[in-house]
């Protein structure tokens with residue numbers, strides 16, 4: 001403890017000295033400030049936070065402007081002293097709150113966060129909402145509630161109600177004995193009242209939990225999970241439970257599903273004129289899907305509908321499709337496994353450039369352990385052809401599939417951003433703490449989990465492709481062969497929402513390196529800031545190629561993000577990401593097969609776009625690949641980056657760009673928004689059987 005504190009104190013005075021007099025932080029006034037300051041609040045300043053809660057609050061809030069980051073590029077105030085395992089274990093609660101914390105992402109002000117819930121746009125107030133599964137003042141899952149944040153632009157966010165303690169709480173469990181007494185599980189929202197009218201009401205549909213524990217591999221207690229509504233008529237300031245809750249109580253072996261369920265949760269509901277037409281509904285309906293499964297049989301997505309005029313009146317239609325347990329749509333490497341239970345399912349359509357409608361389902365699959373995928377959870381999507389079944393339900397016939405996030409990103413949800421007529425997806429980005437039963441450094445951080453950058457989904461269409469050696473036969477795309485021998489492929493496109501990414505870059509220090517051919521790895525910037533984006537367009541690679549991030553000036557710590565041509569994978573190699581061995585160091589594997597272009601006979605160029613924000617790393621490739629993961633370097637100065645070129649190969653980087661010091665998206669939070677941690681008693685947790693209590 002002592003050595004940590006003294007190390008940290010050496011940078012504290014610098015940060016505070018500059019933070020103090022500025023005052024006018026809302027104008028992003030740190031731009032171009034002295035190079036030595038770079039690293040400021042999220043590096044040096046925020047570290048100060050660890051040794052002194054009050055000091056850090058001051059330092060943090062005076063840097064909270066739209067671009068409070070502006071860490072600049074020199075970075076020489078970032079300490080190059082390594083934190084050690086022992087120092088971390090000896091540090092107090094919240095002492096490392098700011099050390100690896102993302103500031104350019106949506107996350108809880110403090111405490112445990114998991115699934116994103118109910119993203120929506122309220123047209124009557126021109127406001128975006130996001131909610132998240134939250135356990136305030138705890139570092140582990142439990143008493144699961146909904147936290148709430150709002151935004152005008154999905155770039156800059158406000159904790160709805162305030163950042164301290166429980167202030168951002170929207171919905172919380174009402175205590176054992178009630179239908180929602182032990183948990184407010186995930187769900188979605190619509191800016192309508194229960195009669196489907198847009199009168200300014202916000203409606204939430206969530207899973208009310210009355211019995212714990214719940215898990216796909218343990219016996220299911222009938223009635224544990226029911227489905228309930230809550231609404232707000234004041235823009236989300238206050239919430240009322242619908243008096244007729246729960247609105248769906250179907251569960252094990254009870255009508256109308258008659259399934260021996262592995263689970264039944266996370267309502268995702270939307271209107272769908274396409275499904276109305278397909279199913280011959282005479283009036284507009286909303287459709288809801290859930291995560292579910294049948295024990296010993298396979299995972300399921302139950303489809304329910306309700307007339308738009310009465311969103312309390314739900315009817316079961318059927319399972320969208322009936323995959324067998326522990327199977328996959330295509331090759332395991334490229335399409336992942338359906339495993340044993342689905343959670344957080346979604347079902348939506350997108351229209352392509354020709355006006356054709358594509359239906360997609362997404363699902364969090366549980367229990368699919370494979371050697372190359374770190375987690376037993378997968379975040380998958382499938383595209384399917386939808387037909388009307390003989391019993392009047394919609395039948396989904398999968399035609400392509402892949403991972404919505406190839407790393408440990410999970411619990412995907414999405415919404416129709418009606419302001420911009422696009423589909424935006426949110427993903428939970430968990431931590432990756434391995435030591436101490438997965439809680440190493442958790443109480444010192446005082447929080448766990450973040451959401452990813454909001455991602456735009458679209459139908460990704462490619463024409464003029466070749467298919468040598470069956471390159472296109474990996475299940476990721478719907479492939480069409482033309483009479484001239486070329487192919488078209490369509491798949492689910494994904495990229496950071498453009499306006500949000502632009503907002504994050506505002507005020508960052510921009511660097512561009514023109515076309516260069518490299519024959520070996522090169523660090524292009526030795527030190528940058530706690531948050532940065534590196535983007536490169538690479539062609540003519542003769543071997544593995546990619547980017548290096550998180551590099552320390554002495555070369556001891558670094559992370560490689562590589563396209564590996566021998567097996568069409570994107571690898572995030574973390575073996576040297578940190579000298580602290582209690583953090584995960586396994587390689588993260590995603591599948592990515594470049595298209596072969598008929599015009600040149602060669603593979604398309606690879607555009608790799610990597611965002612680093614504290615520990616959170618997000619990788620995007622060619623607008624159809626997303627992966628999130630974590631790195632926790634031991635040194636604040638492990639922020640260098642460059643190009644990766646495999647031994648003996650060469651590659652042309654036709655464009656290399658970097659943005660150093662991404663925006664702080666929480667202008668109203670201090671950098672240290674930690675709350676005192678609470679450990680629950682045996683009585684409050686039913687002797688730690690409901691949740692672990694920490």
Ligand SMILES: *[C@@H]1O[C@H](CO)[C@@H](O)[C@H](O)[C@H]1NC(C)=O
Pocket residue numbers: 143145166169171172173174680684685
């Ligand atoms: C669970 O959360 C609710 C809502 O915030 C709160 O009233 C209750 O005290 C919490 N229960 C425990 C055991 O922490």
Ligand SMILES: *[C@@H]1O[C@H](CO)[C@@H](O)[C@H](O)[C@H]1NC(C)=O
Pocket residue numbers: 176177686
């Ligand atoms: C929880 O509530 C149920 C139903 O009221 C009751 O049977 C049970 O004993 C309670 N459990 C605890 C630990 O309070």
Ligand SMILES: *[C@@H]1O[C@H](CO)[C@@H](O)[C@H](O)[C@H]1NC(C)=O
Pocket residue numbers: 253260295296
């Ligand atoms: C439900 O599944 C469990 C676990 O496989 C099994 O023990 C039980 O007998 C099943 N119930 C019915 C009614 O099939």
Ligand SMILES: *[C@@H]1O[C@H](CO)[C@@H](O)[C@H](O)[C@H]1NC(C)=O
Pocket residue numbers: 316317318319320322389391393
């Ligand atoms: C309709 O048929 C599908 C496919 O066999 C089935 O999954 C679903 O449960 C059926 N719907 C009802 C209401 O029985």
Ligand SMILES: *[C@@H]1O[C@H](CO)[C@@H](O)[C@H](O)[C@H]1NC(C)=O
Pocket residue numbers: 326332
């Ligand atoms: C699931 O399938 C994999 C092969 O893909 C197999 O190795 C594994 O044992 C199976 N798991 C179970 C529980 O059946």
Ligand SMILES: *[C@@H]1O[C@H](CO)[C@@H](O)[C@H](O)[C@H]1NC(C)=O
Pocket residue numbers: 369374375376
């Ligand atoms: C699958 O992985 C989880 C943790 O990721 C582990 O708890 C479980 O034992 C594994 N199951 C099998 C069958 O390997």
Ligand SMILES: *[C@@H]1O[C@H](CO)[C@@H](O)[C@H](O)[C@H]1NC(C)=O
Pocket residue numbers: 349350416417418421422423
């Ligand atoms: C969003 O919803 C509107 C109807 O309110 C619909 O016209 C539009 O196609 C939807 N957009 C997307 C991207 O789903």
Ligand SMILES: *[C@@H]1O[C@H](CO)[C@@H](O)[C@H](O)[C@H]1NC(C)=O
Pocket residue numbers: 468469
């Ligand atoms: C396709 O296979 C042939 C023969 O096995 C090989 O020479 C060629 O390099 C392969 N092409 C691609 C694009 O993999």
Ligand SMILES: *[C@@H]1O[C@H](CO)[C@@H](O)[C@H](O)[C@H]1NC(C)=O
Pocket residue numbers: 333372564566567569589
């Ligand atoms: C892909 O190839 C690389 C390089 O040979 C290897 O390290 C990695 O384990 C492979 N991944 C899979 C899933 O086969």
Ligand SMILES: *[C@@H]1O[C@H](CO)[C@@H](O)[C@H](O)[C@H]1NC(C)=O
Pocket residue numbers: 434575576578579580581583584585
């Ligand atoms: C990787 O992590 C494991 C524990 O998960 C640890 O035993 C090993 O030493 C680590 N390797 C390196 C190079 O850090």
Ligand SMILES: *[C@@H]1O[C@H](CO)[C@@H](O)[C@H](O)[C@H]1NC(C)=O
Pocket residue numbers: 091092093443676677678679
């Ligand atoms: C951390 O917080 C918990 C819960 O309040 C408390 O029991 C524990 O003593 C704290 N640890 C330290 C080192 O202060």
Ligand SMILES: *[C@@H]1O[C@H](CO)[C@@H](O)[C@H](O)[C@H]1NC(C)=O
Pocket residue numbers: 687
């Ligand atoms: C609480 O659980 C522990 C084991 O986890 C057990 O030894 C103890 O008897 C339990 N206490 C009560 C009151 O049930």
